[in-house]
Amino acid sequence: MKTGTLKTEARRRIFQIIAALGFNLDFLSLLKGNISQVKTKGLCVPALNCYSCPAAVGACPVGALQNSLNTLRYNLGAGQKKLGLYVIGSLGLMGIIGGRLPCGWLCPFGLLQELVYKVPVPKVKLPAFLTNLRYLVLAVMVLLLPLLVVDTSGLGLPWFCKWVCPAGTLEAGIVLSILNPAIRAQLGFLFAWKLSLLILFLVWMAVSMRPFCRTVCPLGTILGFFNRVSAFRMNVDLDRCIVCNACQKVCPVNIRIYEDPDSSQCIRCLKCEPVCPTSCISHGFSLTEKKEDEPVKIQP
C-alpha cells in the first residue's frame, strides 16, 4: 500500500471520528438518559445522525424533511406558511458544496459500515441492480408516504424513520431503551422489527462494503443528485488513464471513476486517488469543466 493511501485514509478516519463525536457532543444528556435540548438542534447536520440519540446536538436532515412533509397539509389547513423550505434549502446547500462528500468523510453511519466491514468474514459483491432501490426508498418512504398518508387532522408519519432507519434504532432506540426504564417498558413489535432490520444490516455490512449507503440511504441519494453540479468534484485525466481498474478495486461503492467522475454513487472518499498508478485522478473545488472530464465508456 502506498504511503499516500495510508495518509488519506488516516486523515479521513480522523474526520469521521471527529464528526461522529461532534454531532453527538452532549454527553451529559447521554448520562442522564434524556435527549439533548441544545439550541443547535435546529440545524440540520450533513449526515444520517438520529436527533433522538441522547447526545445528538443537530437535526437529522432526513427526519426533518419527513416531518416537514408530514405536517405540510396540517400547516396549510391551519394557514401556517411552514413549507419545509428551511430543510430543503439546507439539503441543497450541503449538496451544492460537496455532493456526497459528507457520506465519505462525515457520516457516523458510514464510519460504522466501514468498521464492520473489517470483520474477517468472506466478502460478497453487492449486485448492481440493488443500488437503484435507494431511489424507491427516497420517493416512497421519505417523500410520498409522509406527504400523502395523513390522519383526519392532516398529520402524517415519518415512514422511513419508523419502519426502516437502522441509524435511529442504533443511536436512539437501543441507547434510550437501556438508559430510560419508561421507554424500555413500551417496546413492542415495532422495536423488534427495527432491531431485526438493524441486525440484518450489520451482517450485510460485514460481507459487503457500505450496503446501506448504496441501496437505501435517502440522504446519500439526495446528495448524489448534486454530484454533477457541486463545487467539490473529482477529475480524471483520461489521456493518462490506462484502465487498470485499480480505482475500482479499492472503491467502497465499486464504481469505475474514469467512466463518470460525477457518478451519483461516488462518496468522494478519495480512496482511488493514491492507488492510481498514473496519478490521473484528482479532486478539488472547481466550477469549470475540463476537457479530460468528459465521461467515456472504455472496455476494460
Next chain:
Amino acid sequence: MKKRKYLFFTFLFISVAFIVLGLLSGEFRVVWQKAVTVCLECIGIG
C-alpha cells in the same frame, strides 16, 4: 462549458433563498422542537 457554473450558482441561490425564507417563517424552531422531543417512531415505539 459554463453549464456547471450556472447550475451551481442557480442551486446555491435557490438553497440560500429557501433557508432564508424558512428561517423567516419560523422553521428553525419547528425543526428544533421536533429534534428535542423523543421521536417515538425513530426509536421504535410509536
